[in-house]
Amino acid sequence: MTKTFPPAPPVGTPMLPVRPSAEARQLLALRRSAGKQFIGEPGPSPEELDEILTIAARVPDHRKLSPWRFIVFEGEARAKFGKQLARIVGETKKDVESKDLIEAAGLPLRAPVMVAVISSPVDDGRTPVWEQELSAGAVCYNLLLAANASGFAGSWLSEWPAFDAQVANVLGLTGSERVAGFIYLGTSKVNPPERARADIGHIVTRWGE
Numbered sequence: 001m002t003k004t005f006p007p008a009p010p011v012g013t014p015m016l017p018v019r020p021s022a023e024a025r026q027l028l029a030l031r032r033s034a035g036k037q038f039i040g041e042p043g044p045s046p047e048e049l050d051e052i053l054t055i056a057a058r059v060p061d062h063r064k065l066s067p068w069r070f071i072v073f074e075g076e077a078r079a080k081f082g083k084q085l086a087r088i089v090g091e092t093k094k095d096v097e098s099k100d101l102i103e104a105a106g107l108p109l110r111a112p113v114m115v116a117v118i119s120s121p122v123d124d125g126r127t128p129v130w131e132q133e134l135s136a137g138a139v140c141y142n143l144l145l146a147a148n149a150s151g152f153a154g155s156w157l158s159e160w161p162a163f164d165a166q167v168a169n170v171l172g173l174t175g176s177e178r179v180a181g182f183i184y185l186g187t188s189k190v191n192p193p194e195r196a197r198a199d200i201g202h203i204v205t206r207w208g209e
């Protein structure tokens with residue numbers, strides 16, 4: 001990958017209130033997720049991923065609580081996690097077949113890098129959990145955008161592991177932590193086709209008209 005980002009500027013560096021960019025508009029207007037079956041090598045290196053995650057975490061966050069964290073799965077860790085998923089399926093699914101175990105074991109192997117974005121709400125007695133969870137969603141999307149702008153395709157998936165208590169245990173989630181998304185990152189083997197988009201006429205109303 002060509003180095004796209006300069007090192008994070010130190011705190012205190014003057015910033016612009018807006019940053020008009022035809023290229024950024026193009027990226028936002030035409031972005032798409034990669035199909036989960038089409039994400040191949042290469043994925044971001046650990047250094048590239050750190051850079052991408054630094055940008056991903058730059059999201060609106062009421063009261064600066066940083067109510068999210070990342071769990072990175074690279075290399076062998078993906079297979080190790082897959083084995084845990086297969087074990088959980090084996091222990092919990094009725095009439096489990098070997099294809100179910102193989103499928104579960106293969107989930108994290110569908111991309112060279114997988115990142116679990118964990119919503120980790122802070123109980124400060126005044127910031128609603130809903131706001132903090134929305135911020136975690138923003139992290140997921142910002143991660144997709146940062147990866148995309150760095151030359152990597154991605155897909156935000158939940159699937160059953162995001163909602164399974166035993167998986168939460170394997171991930172070491174505590175308290176009200178939840179998986180906001182598993183973000184699969186790599187290189188798309190195909191150009192994604194367009195998909196149906198919301199009709200702006202149906203989703204926008206102007207209050208008072």
Ligand SMILES: Cc1cc2nc3c(=O)[nH]c(=O)nc-3n(C[C@H](O)[C@H](O)[C@H](O)COP(=O)(O)O)c2cc1C
Nearest residue numbers: 031032033034036155156157158159160180181195
């Ligand atoms: C919270 C969340 C969870 C999702 N989980 C899944 C999933 O489990 N499986 C899936 O095929 N797509 C899932 N998606 C949808 C894809 O991430 C993706 O947005 C969609 O397939 C294509 O839309 P896009 O190209 O505009 O991103 C999820 C999306 C969101 C926001």
